Amino acid sequence: MQRARRRWTRQAFAGLAALLLLCPPGRAAPPQQRPLVLLVETSALMPHARIEGNRVIEGLNLDIGRALARRLGRELVAEPTPRKRLAEALQRGEGDMLCDYQSDWLPGAFAWSRPFIPDQALLITAASVPAPANLAALSGQPVGTVRGYVYPEMAETLRGGFRRDDAPDAVTNLRKLARGRVSHALTGRRVLEYEQRIGQFKLALHPPLVVSQVLAQCALSPGSPVGLAALNKAIQGLVSEGELARLMARYR
Secondary structure, three states, X not given: OHHHHHHHHHHHHHHHHHHHHHOOXXXXXXXXXXXXXXXXXXXXXXXXXXXXXXXXXXXXHHHHHHHHHHHOOOOEEEEEEOHHHHHHHHHOOOOOEEEEEOHHHOOOOOEEOOOOEEEEEEEXXXXXXXXXXOHHHHOOOEEEEEOOOOOHHHHHHHHHHOEEEEEOOHHHHHHHHHOOOOOEEEEEHHHHHHHHHOOOOOOOEXXXXXXXXXXXXXXXXXXXXXXXXXXXXXXXXXXHOOHHHHHHHOOO
16 A cells, blocks of 8 residues: 555656646646555456556456546556455555455445446356256265355255365366366356456356356445445446446456
């Protein structure tokens, strides 16, 4: 966060100097607003984010953050933050906003936007084995999962028959399936479609079973310089004008 503040200080000084040169004598330069600081989970993978060192290089989280910041009249600074520190960093004001999360994923006194970022949790099965008729048919069979993630629909349906086979991340989970280490895996549609588009996942699959529908949100820090009403208005424009759909289409 200190790095982001130092960058802002240098940018603000240069911008202020330029504005003073442009303003006619006797008229004060308009005040500049500080950037909106977006927290991005360091363990995020594409299409959500690509992080190199201390910089967020690309990804849907960055695209959405920039689009919202622009509609709010601010620049954006993306700050990589470990998953375990996200709630604390947002609470302490080390970041102003976190997107592509849901309120039950992140405890804390945050203002949550309207749900608007769609995804689906899918159960995918290699075409080389019989397709399950439903989730219940997987009782006792190993299913590729991601360590640290919960799958309430699977746990409720299978109960003691839910056999997790954990991978460290979503991409490794898909690669386990491709290598035949498991025959079934749980994944997000966004990750699956992106890996298929870039040619990293070529395994033939049965039509997926939709486990759940997700509409993710953005969370605002208690110290955020923008309010919830302004954020929701920016989100409404992002959705109604088709910009969100265009951003998401880049990764399909």
